């Protein structure tokens with residue numbers, strides 16, 4: 001039996017059945033909530049490992065559910081919604097969602113996102129135990145000395161590139177929006193900051209790519225942000 005407990009928040013019976021059948025087939029434990037109020041209550045009562053959240057709910061909007069749950073919990077939240085605009089994804093990610101899947105979705109894609117999230121949970125737990133060193137494939141960050149390496153070769157990063165790398169690393173597997181990153185780095189998010197962010201991200205990537213050859217660590221989500229991928 002898979003130990004991961006998943007809270008499915010979905011009012012549409014057909015989609016709900018598709019999700020629960022899929023989860024059942026893969027031996028996940030799950031609970032179902034058909035509206036936002038029940039979702040918040042179930043999240044508080046059962047402390048699930050992952051939440052799959054529809055945004056269009058009959059009582060309160062899914063965005064409110066994210067904000068409410070984030071006041072006490074860091075549980076990974078994967079949005080599963082028909083809203084497909086970049087602005088909707090950005091809003092949900094900025095409110096604290098971890099990932100976003102647009103309806104209609106394939107069962108394989110849903111399971112892939114759940115697996116990525118499960119790996120991130122395990123990874124984060126491990127990170128907390130060895131908090132001074134971050135390792136992802138050949139990439140290593142030594143937080144105590146403020147140095148990053150690929151294959152033991154030091155990357156000569158500027159302070160902002162290093163800060164960006166640390167932000168991506170501490171959220172490995174999660175898409176970080178332009179707003180989130182610029183806020184963290186400069187304390188504000190103006191039009192120019194996003195342009196600067198692109199420049200710093202490009203130079204950071206170039207330095208990583210130079211040493212890591214074919215391995216791609218940072219994924220671009222056009223119009224949304226960036227994500228570090230777990231490579232091993």
Ligand code: CA
Pocket residue numbers: 010011012054055056057058
């Ligand atoms: Ca719905």
